[in-house]
Amino acid sequence: MFNANTSTAKAKWVLETMGIKDVPAPYFDDIARQEKIKVKRRSLPSEKDFSGMLIYRGEKKGILINTYIENIGRQNFTFAHELGHYFLRHKPPYTLDGESSFRCSNQDMEVVDNYSSIEAEANQFAVELLMPELLFKPLLAGTVFDFTLMSSLANQFYVSKHACGNRILDFMKEPYILICSKGTSVTAIKCSNAAKRFGKVVKNIPTESHAYRAIQYEQNQKQFYLSPGSVWFGQLYSNIIVYECTRGNYEHDVSMTILKVEYYTNH
Known part of the structure; x- marks a missing residue:
């Protein structure tokens, strides 16, 4: 069952364990390296609806990010989402030839309720990992919600405007x-x-x-x-x-x- 508190707590734990106190996105490759997860970025124009995947083959682990949509914010969200599946110990739904995986679509990155609990949990994890409350919320003091605020914070945290706008509304x-x-x-x-x-x-x-x-x-x-x-x-x-x-x-x-x-x- 979807549990936002567990997902958020796990993201906070990852940041604390890794000693990350600045804007987190630039450290994602370090997090993956620490966990021995190999990361690949590929532009896959023939799979426009595919965002990314977390792959297990024996003891080996990998994350693939589709960079066809040239929006670093969306790519960072995909990265954080796949890390969410990993750290939350979700069971991969796909298995083939000794390889198990999560294959996540653009729609999976939008799930925010019980439609698919593991995708919702991975998204909640990604939100906290990208825009930690302790860093993000204080920046909203005395502000009004508009496109200037959204664009400024999206650039600062290396996220999409959509993800940033959603996060702002968590605290408004x-x-x-x-x-x-x-x-x-x-x-x-x-x-x-x-x-x-x-x-x-x-x-x-x-x-x-x-x-x-x-x-x-x-x-x-x-x-x-x-x-x-x-x-x-x-x-x-x-x-x-x-x-x-x-x-x-x-x-x-x-x-x-x-x-x-x-x-x-x-x-």
Whole structure:
């Protein structure tokens, strides 16, 4: 059964045992070397949905990372994810010719609940290994959640903006929502604790929203725009307003939208 606390604790243990007190990603090869895990990076354009794998053959261990998507942040997450399978002692689901392995897809890197417990655990491990709470959380003091903050911390911790945005929301007290979309179809939603009640309402980017127009015209918005809450969440939430900002990698037809939710009272 999925246990985020165990995964997080194990990642903290790895960092402490290795004496890593700085941003961890540059030390991943050292962690693998310490564990006698051979690491290979290969560009595999014929397997675009394949992120990486952890392989066991007898006493030998290896990690393969697909570098076809040239995003070092995503590659680092794959590396951390496979280390998660190793340190959490997950049982490999694939066995062939004396070789057992985890073969992880891009979708496996998105799992955050009980859909597949070992993938969810490996992801939780990866989040803490890449962006340790003790290093990451203090950097959020006095900040607001926007694309400037997300980009800055993503660069600092060598992670993708998506992973960084999700991590920021782990600690934000205000009601923020990060929505990822392909075209105008929502592919992932992450909410701060104060906004969890809204998290599963949206399946598509609303046609009346500023986000929809930004995606249609392939625009990167430089500011937040005001919308009635009903635009995003229906009349059930007519007593809220939403500040929204959207930016995208439109070459790949993907975008992210930040929502900040505020309540108001009519007098």
